Amino acid sequence: MSRRRPSRWNGLLPVFKKTGPTSHDVVDVARCSLRERRIGHTGTLDPMAEGLLLLCVGKATRLQQYLLGWDKTYIGRVRLGWATDTYDAEGERIQPEGTPPVLSTEQLLEFKNRFSGEIEQVPPPYSAKKVGGKKLYELARDGQSIDVEAKKVTVHALELEQTSENEIRLEVTVSSGFYVRSLAHDLGTSLGCGGHLRALERTRIGVLDANDALAQDALEAAKSPEEIIDGPHWIPLERIPLPFPSVDLNPTAAQRFLHGQEVVVLRSSDEPLTAGSPIAVRRGNDLIGVGSVKNLLARGRTVNVQPTLVLGDAPE
Secondary structure (H helix, E strand, O other): OOOOOOOOEEEEEEEEEOOOOOOOHHHHHHHHOOOOOEEOOOOOOOOOOOOEEEEEEEHHHHHHHHHOOOOOEEEEEEEEEEEEEOEEEEOOOEEOOOOOOOOOOOHHHHHHHHHEEEEEEEOOOOOOOOOOEEEEEHHHHOOOOOOOEEOOOEEEEEEEEEEOOOOEEEEEOOOOOHHHHHHHHHHHHHHHEEEEEEEEEEEOOOEEEEHOOOHHHHHHOOOOOHHHHHOOOOOOOHHHOOOOEEEEEEEEHHHHHHHHEEEEEOOOOOOOOOOOOEEEEEEEEEEEEEEEEEEOOOOOEEEEEEEEEEEOOOOO
């Protein structure tokens, strides 16, 4: 059995996806442009949506499960007047429908409060959410109607503005697993007139901003992988930020960690930690892996870290 060829490129590539292609289409473009097969992403954007799509390349694909923890920010346009079966503009028109009301500042604030904080949300019937091993959109296309349990999600920030009689602009920062389409549908249902998501842009993932992403057209037009890797958008493996605290190891402790051994670290940060939580492990400024907090000593100033993911090779 032949071994997989080591990846030539390892890191993150923020891409500004344009409206139309699927997220998988963009991954395919990146595989061609970078000449690398090991590429994934940290959260799907629907074909109708545009904005930041974060690609994991090479060894960085091993970090996908951790990068999914980043909060995400979206700007959306909700068309009032009728609902659709997909909760967006690509679906079939369904009930409820009716004349949209003109909302006062107080009413908009009431909806903002209702849909902020920890809420329960039902995923759209046409989504990649899996039930019984099958995606909801596969079941929907087969004509199967099933009850999907609501899931707890967190809305960290929400702004609503009625920009015209039949449209609401929203800007929302949310936890992983949130569906803006469901928010649009729920807004329309609450108003009694129906509503669906007309347009969507993802503007931020964690500390990464869509304004700093590589345009999809530029990704498609790249004449060589080096044109992308040497550009300002590429984030090499050792510089990848993670959505949880980090510790910095000295050379001796780093060598132990890279050999899969537990290390004891004196912390300089006051970021809260709990036993069992993930922690980014760095050597200087370089990310060398992810550990799990095993024990906290001396009021949290000293921490025992057990390796869970080692990204580098131990030095000889």
